[in-house]
Amino acid sequence: MWRGNDMNRPMGINWIGLYTMVRREASRMARIPIQAFVAPWISALLFIFIFGSVVGGRISQIGGHKYLEFVLPGVLMLNIVNAAFLQASTAIYFSRFIKFVEEMLVAPLSYVEMIIGSLSVVVLRSTVTGIGILLMGIGFGATHIESWPMFLFWIVSVSAIFGLLGLIIGLWSKSFEQLNMPVVFFLTPLSMIGGVFNTISMLPAKLQWLAYINPFFYFINGIRGAMIGFDEAPQKLGIGLTLLLLVVLGGTVWRLYSKGYGLRE
Template sequence: MNWTAIAAIYRFEMARFFRTLLQSFVSPVISTSLYFVVFGAAIGSRIEEVEGVSYGAFIVPGLIMLSVITQAISNASFGIYFPKFIGTIYELLSAPISFLEIVIGYVGAAATKSLFIGVVILGTAALFVDLSIAHPFAMLAFLVLTCLSFALLGFIIGIWASNFEQLQLVPLLIVTPLIFLGGSFYSISMLPPVWQTIALANPVVYLISGFRWSFYGLADVPVAVSLFAIAVFTAICLGVIWWIFRTGWRIRN
């Protein structure tokens, strides 16, 4: 394993993040505050509690997942797309670096950035509501796994995209709707039985359910199923990336 190459890629990507540190941290703070003002005040005044948890506190895990998933995809997709756009990816491919080392460098940096954002949102949420984390280690594990798995998805999107419009296509039209419909701001147990069954086809439901369980011990689906869903999603992404580098699809052509 070429750790020097991994560290070089990782440091380069993180340097770009720290150059816009103020913007990177201020934006999620403002967004989280607006969500609490809109959802916490408007909807929270009508729904005081969900399964014994105040509505303001109930939506915190969903807010964190919303930002973490979108940030992981955005950072990873742009990180690998930009070298494609300016042509420096050929220097990377010709260097004595394996595809695994390239993936670790880019995906690791994207996951770290989104993890920072998640921690910032958690701290911001604590200013608005009283938070309790029933299973802190499980919460951290779910957060890290989500950052890594969706950074892998973002890496795939960055390789697939041929322009900046396509770079935003999947996150805006597919991922974001799945997050909003995945129980970010409600429990799927509040839905009619038919829609509960349909909601279970949404993979994001399992992520948010497991993450919310780590806070309040509440889950729409069993925690073991949530972990299994994350593992399967991560394995699929790794398999796709392996195939991409093996065939050179959208990289060498």
């Protein structure tokens, strides 16, 4: 018998509430499988074709790896970043826009539970996207995994970072135009110049510092190290930066939720 509204029962972590958030968003993703999964997989497939068969043969090896092997981890990371950001930002923005975010606000869910629930879905979508691309890469003999723990660390942590960033933008946005601005002006340019297609040494000497101050460089460098064992910067530096970003962004999102920014009137 349901006794959840019994005042004498202490409230612990609302596991069912958390699971419901995941179920709900999974059902939304199931309504948009082409946008959520098929599009990034097709895009990755095109990258494999272009960089494997068309361009790859004309470029010499990088660090003992074929060009496609070098590029694929970056392509995978690009898609993870996009999936995480889009999932988090559109889910929160749409729920604010239609106002069904109020369903969560009136329920016995803590702010931390709401954030973890959202991030769980983000990680789920990014991981499915990433694993799909990885399987394609393996299927075409274009990649392998040097370190599974580090591969999972980079997928989960980078998804969480861009999930948190997506939540901030989703809470801030007042229109779909604003929602897309960070993708156009920051995410795509920074990811493109973050070393997806080139090593730092390929950049003009005067511009190499740009890569070092670009967080995307460390994410791509990290997952490339985990996949093919090639890196251009110490992995520990990337891990430290990633954890720092998680703490800063996590704290910011928690603060916004607890203040009701963009959520409560």
